[in-house]
Amino acid sequence: MEKIKDDMLRIDNLAKTFLLHNQGAKKLPVFQNISFQVKAGECLVLTGASGTGKSTLLRAIYANYLVQSGTINIRHENKWVDLASASPHEVLDIRKKTLGYVSQFLRVIPRISTIDLVCEPLIVQGKLIKPAKAQAKKLLNKLSIPKSLWDLPPATFSGGEQQRVNIARTLIQDYPILLLDEPTASLDEKNRDAVIELINEARNRGTAIVGIFHDTYVRESVGTKMFNVELAKKAA
Amino acid sequence: MTNVLLSSKNLSHHYGSQVGCIDVSFDIYPGEVLGVVGESGSGKTTLLKNISGLLQPSSGSVKFDTRVDGLKDIYLLSEPERRLLMRTDWGVVFQNARDGLRMNVSAGANVGERLMAIGARNYRDIRNEATDWLQNVEIGLERMDHYPETFSGGMLQRLQIARNLVTKPRLVFMDEPTSGLDVSVQARLLDLIRGLVSQLGIACVIVSHDLGVMRLLSNRLIVMHKGRVVEKGLTDQVLDDPQHPYTQLLVSSILPV
Numbered sequence: 001m002e003k004i005k006d007d008m009l010r011i012d013n014l015a016k017t018f019l020l021h022n023q024g025a026k027k028l029p030v031f032q033n034i035s036f037q038v039k040a041g042e043c044l045v046l047t048g049a050s051g052t053g054k055s056t057l058l059r060a061i062y063a064n065y066l067v068q069s070g071t072i073n074i075r076h077e078n079k080w081v082d083l084a085s086a087s088p089h090e091v092l093d094i095r096k097k098t099l100g101y102v103s104q105f106l107r108v109i110p111r112i113s114t115i116d117l118v119c120e121p122l123i124v125q126g127k128l129i130k131p132a133k134a135q136a137k138k139l140l141n142k143l144s145i146p147k148s149l150w151d152l153p154p155a156t157f158s159g160g161e162q163q164r165v166n167i168a169r170t171l172i173q174d175y176p177i178l179l180l181d182e183p184t185a186s187l188d189e190k191n192r193d194a195v196i197e198l199i200n201e202a203r204n205r206g207t208a209i210v211g212i213f214h215d216t217y218v219r220e221s222v223g224t225k226m227f228n229v230e231l232a233k234k235a236a
Numbered sequence: 237m238t239n240v241l242l243s244s245k246n247l248s249h250h251y252g253s254q255v256g257c258i259d260v261s262f263d264i265y266p267g268e269v270l271g272v273v274g275e276s277g278s279g280k281t282t283l284l285k286n287i288s289g290l291l292q293p294s295s296g297s298v299k300f301d302t303r304v305d306g307l308k309d310i311y312l313l314s315e316p317e318r319r320l321l322m323r324t325d326w327g328v329v330f331q332n333a334r335d336g337l338r339m340n341v342s343a344g345a346n347v348g349e350r351l352m353a354i355g356a357r358n359y360r361d362i363r364n365e366a367t368d369w370l371q372n373v374e375i376g377l378e379r380m381d382h383y384p385e386t387f388s389g390g391m392l393q394r395l396q397i398a399r400n401l402v403t404k405p406r407l408v409f410m411d412e413p414t415s416g417l418d419v420s421v422q423a424r425l426l427d428l429i430r431g432l433v434s435q436l437g438i439a440c441v442i443v444s445h446d447l448g449v450m451r452l453l454s455n456r457l458i459v460m461h462k463g464r465v466v467e468k469g470l471t472d473q474v475l476d477d478p479q480h481p482y483t484q485l486l487v488s489s490i491l492p493v
Contacts, residue, residue, distance in 0.1 A: 021481035022488065063470065065477040088456050088470045089265060109430065109452050110423045124434065 006039040007075065008177050008208035014070035016053070016060055030056045034070070036227050043199070043209040045223035048230035054212045055104070057229060058179050061210065062101045063091045074099060074177065096124065100175030102183050106154060106166040114140070115150045118168045125173070139168045143194055159186045171198050178202060180211035184218050196221045239301055241266050241407055241439050242287065247296035249282050255463040256282035262458060262468065266406065267437040271454030271471060273445060273486070279463040280443040281411055287441065288328055288409040289318055323353050327400030331412040333392035337384050337399065343370065344380040346399050354403055369398040373428060390421035394428070401432055410442045414449055426452055447490055451475055459483045
């Protein structure tokens with residue numbers, strides 16, 4: 001009974017196929033029969049060669065992609081909600097409070113300063129501007145984004161800096177469940193270690209994490225279990 | 237879940253034998269931004285006019301959560317009731333700012349008269365409020381007493397937005413609010429609209445053919461094609477994983493910068 005209580009995320013028999021209408025209705029099956037659970041404080045690492053559908057799976061869990069079958073049960077405010085069949089309003093509420101996602105690339109409104117972008121999730125939650133900014137500054141410091149850049153929009157930043165802003169924007173909030181798509185891909189060692197530390201801090205607080213990390217060192221530093229998407233596809 | 241703010245059921249509109257929109261149903265909740273996309277001629281503007289009380293649909297119903305009586309069909313309200321609703325709870329931002337502004341009164345008066353329409357009478361209060369709003373939309377106060385005729389396109393659009401938001405409506409309809417503006421002004425306007433909408437918790441229906449605008453502004457998206465809704469869902473889901481052939485074509489046709 002205790003075990004069931006701990007689960008934060010349960011994926012059952014998930015299947016995804018892209019149907020490209022304008023390319024002669026070509027069907028691109030990505031995966032099927034994907035099932036796993038993630039408990040609070042666990043970090044599940046998705047593995048498999050490039051192109052096996054790891055990012056697609058992560059996006060499906062975020063309800064960014066629709067799935068053809070299966071369920072994505074999320075523990076949201078102590079109730080189980082199936083994201084695969086939830087209404088748009090439920091999905092938005094879950095993304096606001098429970099489910100965070102760090103994408104591979106930063107995509108934001110142009111001309112908004114970095115500091116404002118980073119504290120935005122807290123403002124949306126109703127937090128006051130001053131403490132939100134203080135928290136954002138702490139995080140930006142930790143991720144070694146130079147102070148001189150805080151008031152600038154990130155469009156002109158380097159790839160690594162943009163990626164760290166992207167991470168800060170999500171990790172500023174204590175999401176019970178986090179999805180991470182290659183958060184350390186373009187970072188140098190020092191910044192990679194800072195991100196690893198942040199991920200482990202979140203995990204120690206009880207966050208359930210699903211992530212894609214190509215770097216073996218990162219994988220071993222944060223992961224608590226693995227799920228091979230390629231093998232799961234073959235088994236299905 | 238909070239109550240529905242506006243509900244459209246099986247809405248259809250015909251211009252003689254020409255189709256405007258067919259069988260459109262959706263709900264809008266307080267504080268959310270709903271985007272309507274589709275190519276020109278797909279029925280977006282007709283739909284917007286239908287749901288904003290400007291054009292009675294051929295069939296179907298549009299209900300709004302009125303402050304006193306709850307959900308009521310807006311076309312069954314009396315004319316004065318509907319006009320009151322349009323003045324207080326609604327705002328309409330037109331594609332062409334000149335359609336939504338009074339060009340022969342000053343910028344300040346354009347904002348102030350909306351307050352007077354809902355009963356404000358103290359001149360100083362009205363002027364102060366108008367001042368605040370011109371600042372909100374980044375129009376210099378030295379332009380307050382100038383006629384809109386002397387404003388640039390981007391300023392006119394910002395003035396129109398101030399005129400609409402000053403009464404703190406619960407729902408704002410926007411028809412292509414950023415088209416016709418150059419991109420630098422567009423980005424600032426988008427940021428402005430987004431900030432104001434989220435600060436004030438205003439619900440918004442935005443019609444646009446610009447998918448980039450939609451990704452940044454809207455929570456949910458409706459895709460129209462030949463008068464019908466062919467797809468709807470979360471904005472990022474519709475844009476990243478479109479299901480209908482027309483939406484796939486639309487999304488794949490975006491030019492990279």
